[in-house]
Amino acid sequence: xxxxxxxxxxxxxxxxxxxxxxxxxxxxxxxxxxxxxxxxxxxxxxxxxxxxxxxxxxxxxxxxxxxxxxxxxxxxxxxxxxxxxxxxxxxxxxxxxxxxxxxxxxxxxxxxxxxxxxxxxxxxxxxxxxxxxxxxxxxxxxxxxxxxxxxxxxxxxxxxxxxxxxxxxxxxxxxxxxxxxxxxxxxxxxxxxxxxxxxxxxxxxxxxxxxxxxxxxxxxxxxxxxxxxxxxxxxxxxxxxxxxxxxxxxxxxxxxxxxxxxxxxxxxxxxxxxxxxxxxxxxxxxxxxxxxxxxxxx
Amino acid sequence: xxxxxxxxxxxxxxxxxxxxxxxxxxxxxxxxxxxxxxxxxxxxxxxxxxxxxxxxxxxxxxxxxxxxxxxxxxxxxxxxxxxxxxxxxxxxxxxxxxxxxxxxxxxxxxxxxxxxxxxxxxxxxxxxxxxxxxxxxxxxxxxxxxxxxxxxxxxxxxxxxxxxxxxxxxxxxxxxxxxxxxxxxxxxxxxxxxxxxxxxxxxxxxxxxxxxxxxxxxxxxxxxxxxxxxxxxxxxxxxxxxxxxxxxxxxxxxxxxxxxxxxxxxxxxxxxxxxxxxxxxxxxxxxxxxxxxxxxxxxxxxxxxxxxxxxxxxxxxxxxxxxxxxxxxxxxxxxxxxxxxxxxxxxxxxxxxxxxxxxxxxxxxxxxxxxxxxxxxxxxxxxxxxxxxxxxxxxxxxxxxxxxxxxxxxxxxxxxxxxxxxxxxxxxxxxxxxxxxxxxxxxxxxxxxxxxxxxxxxxxxxxxxxxxxxxxxxxxxxxxxxxxxxxxxxxxxxxxxxxxxxxxxxxxxxxxxxxxxxxxxxxxxxxxxxxxxxxxxxxxxxxxxxxxxxxxxxxxxxxxxxxxxxxxxxxxxxxxxxxxxxxxxxxxxxxxxxxxxxxxxxxxxxxxxxxxxxxxxxxxxxxxxxxxxxxxxxxxxxxxxxxxxxxxxxxxxxxxxxxxxxxxxxxxxxxxxxxxxxxxxxxxx
Numbered sequence: 001x002x003x004x005x006x007x008x009x010x011x012x013x014x015x016x017x018x019x020x021x022x023x024x025x026x027x028x029x030x031x032x033x034x035x036x037x038x039x040x041x042x043x044x045x046x047x048x049x050x051x052x053x054x055x056x057x058x059x060x061x062x063x064x065x066x067x068x069x070x071x072x073x074x075x076x077x078x079x080x081x082x083x084x085x086x087x088x089x090x091x092x093x094x095x096x097x098x099x100x101x102x103x104x105x106x107x108x109x110x111x112x113x114x115x116x117x118x119x120x121x122x123x124x125x126x127x128x129x130x131x132x133x134x135x136x137x138x139x140x141x142x143x144x145x146x147x148x149x150x151x152x153x154x155x156x157x158x159x160x161x162x163x164x165x166x167x168x169x170x171x172x173x174x175x176x177x178x179x180x181x182x183x184x185x186x187x188x189x190x191x192x193x194x195x196x197x198x199x200x201x202x203x204x205x206x207x208x209x210x211x212x213x214x215x216x217x218x219x220x221x222x223x224x225x226x227x228x229x230x231x232x233x234x235x236x237x238x239x240x241x242x243x244x245x246x247x248x249x250x251x252x253x254x255x256x257x258x259x260x261x262x263x264x265x266x267x268x269x270x271x272x273x274x275x276x277x278x279x280x281x282x283x284x285x286x287x288x289x290x291x292x293x294x295x296x297x298x
Numbered sequence: 299x300x301x302x303x304x305x306x307x308x309x310x311x312x313x314x315x316x317x318x319x320x321x322x323x324x325x326x327x328x329x330x331x332x333x334x335x336x337x338x339x340x341x342x343x344x345x346x347x348x349x350x351x352x353x354x355x356x357x358x359x360x361x362x363x364x365x366x367x368x369x370x371x372x373x374x375x376x377x378x379x380x381x382x383x384x385x386x387x388x389x390x391x392x393x394x395x396x397x398x399x400x401x402x403x404x405x406x407x408x409x410x411x412x413x414x415x416x417x418x419x420x421x422x423x424x425x426x427x428x429x430x431x432x433x434x435x436x437x438x439x440x441x442x443x444x445x446x447x448x449x450x451x452x453x454x455x456x457x458x459x460x461x462x463x464x465x466x467x468x469x470x471x472x473x474x475x476x477x478x479x480x481x482x483x484x485x486x487x488x489x490x491x492x493x494x495x496x497x498x499x500x501x502x503x504x505x506x507x508x509x510x511x512x513x514x515x516x517x518x519x520x521x522x523x524x525x526x527x528x529x530x531x532x533x534x535x536x537x538x539x540x541x542x543x544x545x546x547x548x549x550x551x552x553x554x555x556x557x558x559x560x561x562x563x564x565x566x567x568x569x570x571x572x573x574x575x576x577x578x579x580x581x582x583x584x585x586x587x588x589x590x591x592x593x594x595x596x597x598x599x600x601x602x603x604x605x606x607x608x609x610x611x612x613x614x615x616x617x618x619x620x621x622x623x624x625x626x627x628x629x630x631x632x633x634x635x636x637x638x639x640x641x642x643x644x645x646x647x648x649x650x651x652x653x654x655x656x657x658x659x660x661x662x663x664x665x666x667x668x669x670x671x672x673x674x675x676x677x678x679x680x681x682x683x684x685x686x687x688x689x690x691x692x693x694x695x696x697x698x699x700x701x702x703x704x705x706x707x708x709x710x711x712x713x714x715x716x717x718x719x720x721x722x723x724x725x726x727x728x729x730x731x732x733x734x735x736x737x738x739x740x741x742x743x744x745x746x747x748x749x750x751x752x753x754x755x756x757x758x759x760x761x762x763x764x765x766x767x768x769x770x771x772x773x774x775x776x777x778x779x780x781x782x783x784x785x786x787x788x789x790x791x792x793x794x795x796x797x798x799x800x801x802x803x804x805x806x807x808x809x810x811x812x813x814x815x816x817x818x819x820x821x822x823x824x825x826x827x828x829x830x831x832x833x834x835x836x837x838x839x840x841x842x843x844x845x846x847x848x849x850x851x852x853x854x855x856x857x858x859x860x861x862x863x864x865x866x867x868x869x870x871x872x873x874x875x876x877x878x879x880x881x882x883x884x885x886x887x888x889x890x891x892x893x894x895x896x897x898x899x900x901x902x903x904x905x906x907x908x909x910x911x912x913x914x915x916x917x918x919x920x921x922x923x924x925x926x927x928x929x930x931x932x933x934x935x936x937x938x939x940x941x942x943x944x945x946x947x948x949x950x951x952x953x954x955x956x957x958x959x960x961x962x963x964x965x966x967x968x969x970x971x972x973x974x975x976x977x978x979x980x981x982x983x
Contacts, residue, residue, distance in 0.1 A: 056751075064744045067736075071905065078908055146507040149499050205937065 034279070041273035046266050058273035069274070071249050072257040075162060079253065080231040080285075083166055087173035088227050092220075094174060095181035096208075110182060117175035123237055126168050130154035158250035161242050165251050168237055173230065177223030184219030188212055213296045220296070224289045232282050235259060254278050326624055328698065331569050331726035332837050333577050336697045341613070341622035341666030342647060344632035346389065349656040350376075353391040355383065358655035363424075363462065364639040364648060367415035372643065374650065374657070375413040375423070380406060382413055382423060387643060389659065395421070398432070398440045405440075407432065412462040416469070424460035424473065431460055431473060431485075444471070447483060447491030458483075464534045472532065472540060479526045481560070482542070495560035498526040498544060531639075535595035539563070543590040543603065549573065552590045553603055568619040569699075569726070574605045574612050584608055594640045594647070598674030602640055602647060609634040611647060615673045619700045622669060624660070625649070632658065645670060665694045672704055681708040699725045710734055715741065723831050732832055732904035739901070782807055786814065786886045793924050797931035800883065801876055808875055811882025818885050819850050821892045830899040833907050853951075857881055860950035861929070861943070868943060870933030880928030887920040 009016065041058055043051035062069050098109050116122055129137045132153040139151040154160050188211070193201075196211050213220065235255035238244075242251040245260065254274060262271035327335040350357040359378020366372055370387040382395040397406050410432075412424030419436035431444040446458040459476040466472070469487035472495075481497035510518060532542045540556040550571040555564035570576045574588025588605035595601045599616025609627035614620055626633050635653040642648070645667065647660040662670060672687035685708035688701045695701075702725030709718035710730070715738035722731035743750060785805045789796025800806035823846050826836050858881055862874045872880070895913045902910060930940040 056747075059751075060744070060747050064740060064747060074906055074908070078912070081912060146504050203936065 037272040037275050040269055041276045043269045044267075045269040045272075047268060051269065054269060058270050059277075061270070062273055062277065068249055068252065069254075069257055072252045072254050075250075075252060076232060076234075076254045079162065079166060079169070079234060080228070083169050083173065083234075084227055084231040087170050087231070088177070088224065090170065091174055091178040091223060091227070092181055095178055095185055099182065099185045110179070113174045114178060117172050121240060123168050123172060123241060126164070126171075127155070127241060130164055132156055155242055156247050158248045161246060161250040165234070165238055165242065168241060169231075169234055172237065173227070175226075175230070177226045180219045180222050180226075181216070184216030185212070188215040209296075217293065217296065220293055221290065224293060225286060228282060228285050228289065232278065232285075325626055326622065328622060328700075329570060329576060329620055330697065330699055333570065338622060338695050338698065339665040340624060340663050341669065342611075342624045342660040342662055345646065345659045345661040347631060347656055347658055348385075348389045349654075350383075353383070353385070355391065355394055358383075358652075360652045361650055361655060362411040362638055362652060363413050364641055364650035364657065365413050365415060366641040366643050366648060367419070368417050369419065370643060371415075372641075372648065372657075373413045373415055373421070375410045377409050377411055377426075377652075380408055380410065382407070382410065382421065389657065393438075395434065395438055398434060398438060400440050400443065412460065412474075414463050414465055416465045417467070422463050422465055422471065424463045426459055426461055426476075429458045429460070431463055431471065431489075442489055444485060444489035447485070449491050449493075451493060453480075462531050464532055464540065466534060466538050466540075474529045474532055474542075477528065479528045481526075482529060482532065482540070482556075496529075496540070496542060496554065496556040496562070497560070498529070531592045533593050533595050533601075533641075535599075535601070536597065541593040541595055541601055543593050545589050545591065547589065548587050552588075553593060553601075565617050567617040568614070570620070572603070572612070572614045572618045572620070574603060574610070575608065588612075591638065592640045594642050596642050598670070598677035600670065600673060602642070604637055604640040604649065606637055609637050611640060611649070615700075616677065619703075621673065621700060622666060632660075634658070665691065668694070669698075669701075672701070676704060676707070681711045684708060701725070703727045703730060706730060706734065710737075713737075728832055728904060735832070736903045739903070782810065786810060786883050789883050790886050790890075790920075790924065793927035794931065796883070797880060797928050800879055801872075801932055806876070806879040806883065808878055808882075811879045814882045814885050814889060815851065815854055817889050819847055821889050822846055822850060825892045825896050829896045830902070832902065832904050833899050833910050854881060854885075856951045856954055857947065860954060861947045864943060864947055864950055865933050868939075870935065870943070872929075872932035876932045880932045881925065884921055884924035884928050887924065888917050891917040891920075 040051060042054060042056070044054045044058075045051035094113055098106055098113070101109060131137075131139065132151060132155055134140060134143055134151045136151065136154065138154065139148070142148045143151065152160070154164060192211050192215060193207060196207060201207050201210060233255050234253055235258075238246060238251045238253055238256055239259075244256060246252055246256075255278070258271055258274045258278070261267045261274060326338050326340050328338045330336050356379070358374070358376050361374050361383075362377045363375040364372065365374075371392065372385040372387070372389065374383040374385070376383050380396065384392040384395065386392050397404050399405070407423060407425050408427035409425075410423050411426040414422040416422070420441060421434040421436075421438075423432045423434070425432050429446055433441040433444070435441050457475075457477060459478075460473045461476050462474040464472050470492070471485040471487070471489070473483045473485065475483055479498070481494035484492040484495050486492055510521070513521070527544050527546050529542045530545045532540055534540055535555075538558070542554045542556060544552050544554070546552055550566075550573055551562070551564070552573050553564060554562040557563050564572065566572060574590055578585075578587045580586055584607055586607070588610070589607045590603045591606040592604040593601055594604075596613075600621070601614055603612045603614070604610075605612065609625050610623050611625045612620060612623050625637070627635065634649065634651045636651060637649050638652040639650040640647065643659065645662055649658045649660070650656075651658065668687050668691045672684045672691060675681075675684035675687060685705050688704040688708075691698055691701045692705075702721045704725075706718045706721035706725060706727070707730065709715075709721060710733065715734045718734040719731055719738060722728075722734055782805065785796060785800065789800070796805075823841070823843060826834075826846065827838060827841060858874070858878050861881075862872070862877050864870075865872055865877075891913055895910060895917075898913070899907075899910055926940060926944065929935070929944060930937065933940075933943070935943065
């Protein structure tokens with residue numbers, strides 16, 4: 001068996017040599033850190049002393065004793081369950097709409113929709129919109145029209161924070177996957193539509209479901225992966241907009257929790273455990289999404 | 299044995315003698331979680347009645363205010379007789395203040411409506427018709443007269459008509475003036491006007507504002523003015539907060555508790571806001587909500603509010619839980635006609651009735667004093683004592699839900715989470731139940747973490763294997779036929795194909811659709827009764843299966859009939875049978891999602907309940923989607939036409955219900971007519 005493998009390798013050594021540069025870099029910078037983190041999650045490690053073996057205790061602590069983690073997990077899952085699908089659909093819908101326009105206009109509209117997600121921290125204008133004094137746009141409008149008498153503390157009130165975060169994230173989400181979808185829509189073979197019309201496709205929806213979507217399946221897959229990682233890894237926006245840690249941990253996500261333990265408390269063993277859990281959740285969601293996407297066009 | 303019984307008997311007998319056990323049950327009640335008035339033992343009974351004649355000073359004439367001073371003396375503002383009457387704590391006559399020296403000349407009150415005494419024994423009188431506050435020394439000498447405030451803050455036409463006055467520890471004077479909607483007038487200790495605090499906010503709706511915006515100034519002047527409500531009474535509590543009452547009807551906040559900066563900080567954590575009677579009808583002999591005319595603060599954060607409309611006293615704890623009510627209007631000796639003021643004399647309640655011109659003193663029964671003991675002990679942090687007192691309260695009145703919450707809190711402090719959960723459930727407090735459940739769950743999970751992880755892993759492994767094996771078996775076939783029973787499940791995931799096969803390939807069965815509807819009824823009942831307490835706001839004791847049947851079967855049938863009658867006119871191709879099948883099959887997601895939802899609800903706290911409601915939303919959206927596709931396929935419509943048809947179907951359902959109600963009321967009228975004719979004839983012949 002082993003001899004057979006060695007023989008196989010020898011036979012294809014040119015291929016291995018050609019693959020080597022990429023593989024060395026990939027293993028050093030991706031595979032190794034991930035495995036390290038996985039191993040570290042079973043230890044107590046504080047960057048100064050060598051790690052000590054801790055077994056499952058990090059995980060027990062996380063799921064049983066750390067209420068903030070449970071809250072963060074709840075927020076993240078809720079956030080992902082709402083923004084993931086909605087922004088995915090929105091990306092596709094906008095791409096589909098824009099695709100109908102003439103090319104010049106299409107380029108301009110693409111730019112307009114894509115701008116929020118490329119320009120660093122534009123989302124800080126939402127701070128002006130939802131400012132907690134009576135000069136914030138939302139408050140000023142509501143007070144002027146008599147809906148409220150006192151300004152609402154949008155960014156400090158646990159009741160509104162997650163909602164605002166979701167809105168901002170949706171606004172930001174027309175990013176990479178949106179562009180990928182536009183590219184995908186461009187690439188669909190026109191002759192397929194004619195073939196479909198002959199085969200009895202009756203309306204636009206059937207055209208979409210049986211021809212367009214299956215034809216752009218790779219882009220859909222790419223978009224889904226990007227969108228999942230964005231939805232689960234939301235942290236920056238929450239920290240900038242709602243403070244870190246946010247009031248009452250109302251907008252605390254798994255990644256902000258990770259930042260807390262990894263870069264402030266330096267409990268790297270525990271932080272690795274959090275990262276491992278997040279990684280497995282993302283992996284699982286990915287698998288589910290992939291099986292769902294295989295059903296497109298059935 | 300006999301001896302123990304005898305001893306127990308004697309003990310209970312002695313305990314009964316020690317304090318008056320609640321007298322014969324009268325109209326004492328408390329509101330439970332469901333808003334029903336549940337009878338309760340009497341918390342307070344009448345101890346004595348005092349009229350002006352008893353004091354040999356002639357009858358009181360519409361006395362408006364009563365105040366119990368720091369030295370337990372009782373001061374009454376005898377408005378009609380222009381005097382202040384002072385009594386000691388036994389309600390014996392001490393003296394009457396009618397005149398005082400003012401700048402060498404004798405001066406007198408004119409219709410004084412308010413009186414207050416501060417810690418130094420100085421008497422503050424709201425001398426209403428003279429438009430001034432009179433401050434007297436303990437011995438009745440004049441200290442100061444505070445007249446009309448002068449300030450540019452005051453609007454033109456402001457009239458100073460002081461009716462109630464209080465003074466805080468810093469000797470600031472707070473005055474309620476009749477017709478002054480700016481709030482409470484605040485004076486410095488030397489009588490200079492500072493400003494207004496605690497203004498009531500105007501409530502108006504955006505629509506009014508819109509009309510105001512677009513109308514001209516002349517039109518605006520014609521419109522009614524929106525001005526804030528005025529306060530009608532106020533009281534100071536032991537920490538220097540001011541309780542105020544507003545005689546606003548149907549408001550949720552007739553009571554306020556103002557902090558020194560004038561913000562309302564009254565807690566409203568009870569089942570209902572602290573506003574007296576709830577769910578009042580606007581018909582009958584005493585229509586409308588309670589009108590609270592006075593409030594008296596009490597130790598341990600308790601406060602008593604006096605309702606002049608029904609003559610009841612409502613006592614709340616610091617969180618706004620209603621503890622007990624007593625009193626009433628009538629001619630019996632312990633009733634009132636027009637109660638005007640209330641105050642506390644130790645643990646006794648003193649009420650002044652301005653029409654009867656008498657003072658009623660109520661003392662707590664054993665039940666009342668136990669409740670007070672429990673609340674005050676908890677306020678002082680003695681949870682053990684409080685819990686003991688609550689247990690005794692519950693022996694006297696097992697329907698007292700606040701008591702269960704009280705015991706639950708003590709158990710939670712002691713760390714007995716499981717027991718605490720049971721008590722919070724009895725007390726219908728989901729907030730605390732969730733907290734207790736969270737702690738209990740933590741204990742359980744910590745104990746069995748290994749087992750739980752292992753079982754989850756085993757389950758995942760089995761699932762994986764099952765899927766793999768299933769795939770292997772499926773791979774052997776090229777084309778798999780979807781059976782009659784499998785069709786609903788197939789339709790759920792492939793609506794277009796599923797409904798198509800149902801219509802054109804004879805895959806659907808009405809029996810199956812009806813079966814799904816009945817399953818849904820059963821599942822809905824299960825969800826109603828067995829979903830966990832945290833998300834279950836139903837009153838489990840009044841389940842009516844027929845009702846549940848109505849809420850599902852009736853809409854289902856109405857939808858089918860309305861849809862059929864509409865689509866026959868709008869050239870839909872569906873037969874009635876097909877509509878029934880499509881609608882029934884569309885209900886499938888609800889049936890499938892509800893059961894796991896109930897299971898899931900058993901392991902969540904209220905913070906995690908958002909996923910429970912998310913499942914609700916998913917089930918509903920899925921159902922609407924399937925219904926849409928089903929309607930579209932059965933009638934062979936385009937998407938737009940389907941949406942229009944579905945909206946119109948809802949309209950038709952409305953019309954059908956209207957016709958049904960009309961028919962029934964007509965029938966009722968006819969039956970009445972015939973029976974009255976028959977009666978007429980029967981009497982004549």
